[in-house]
Amino acid sequence: RKEVEQDPGPFNVPEGATVAFNCTYSNSASQSFFWYRQDCRKEPKLLMSVYSSGNEDGRFTAQLNRASQYISLLIRDSKLSDSATYLCVVIWNNNDMRFGAGTRLTVKP
C-alpha cells in the first residue's frame, strides 16, 4: 500500500460543479493532515489543514476519518481558477511530511 494514495484524475468538471477528492494514508500514527494546491510549474501552496472534526473554508470542505485512514476535499461551485493539482499531505512524525501524487482538476467554462 502506498504511503499516501490519491486518485490521479484528471477530473474535468464544468464551472459551478461540486467535486470531491479522496486520499488514503498507510501510517495509522500520522499526526497532521493538509491539502495543498499546485499550479502548473509552480510551488505547492497550502490550501487548508484538515481537522478531525472536519472543517470548512468558503467553498472548500475537508474531512478526516482516522479509523479508515481517509481524507477528503470537497469543492463546491467550482471556478475556473480552481484548476490545479490538489495534493494530499500527511505528517507521519516530527518533520516527516509525505505527499500524495496529486489529483488533477480542470474546471471548464
Next chain:
Amino acid sequence: DTAVSQTPKYLVTQMGNDKSIKCEQNLGHDTMYWYKQDSKKFLKIMFSYNNKELIINETVPNRFSPKSPDKAHLNLHINSLELGDSAVYFCASSQVGGLQPQHFGDGTRLSIL
C-alpha cells in the same frame, strides 16, 4: 517579501558537473527541507534539517550533500550530475516540531544535458 527563496530558478548544465542550489527563509522557522519533483510530478522529500541538524535523510545518493550554515539557510550541493537528476527541486520550511504546514520556495528547474 519572499518568504522562502531559492536560487537559481533555472539551472541547465552538463552531465558530470557539480552545482549548488541555495535556499533562504525569512519566516523564522527552525526546520528546512529539500524536495525533488520528477517528470511524473511526484514530490518526494530528500532532506530535513532542524536548527542546522540533519533530521531526515531519505535514500538519496551521496552525490547530494545538504549544508545548513544557519537555521535560515539550507543549500544543496550536487556532485557529478547525472541525467536522472533532471527535476524540479523545492526548498521548504516550517515551524519547529514539523506538525505545522510547510512553506515552499518557487523551485529550481534543473536540466542535465
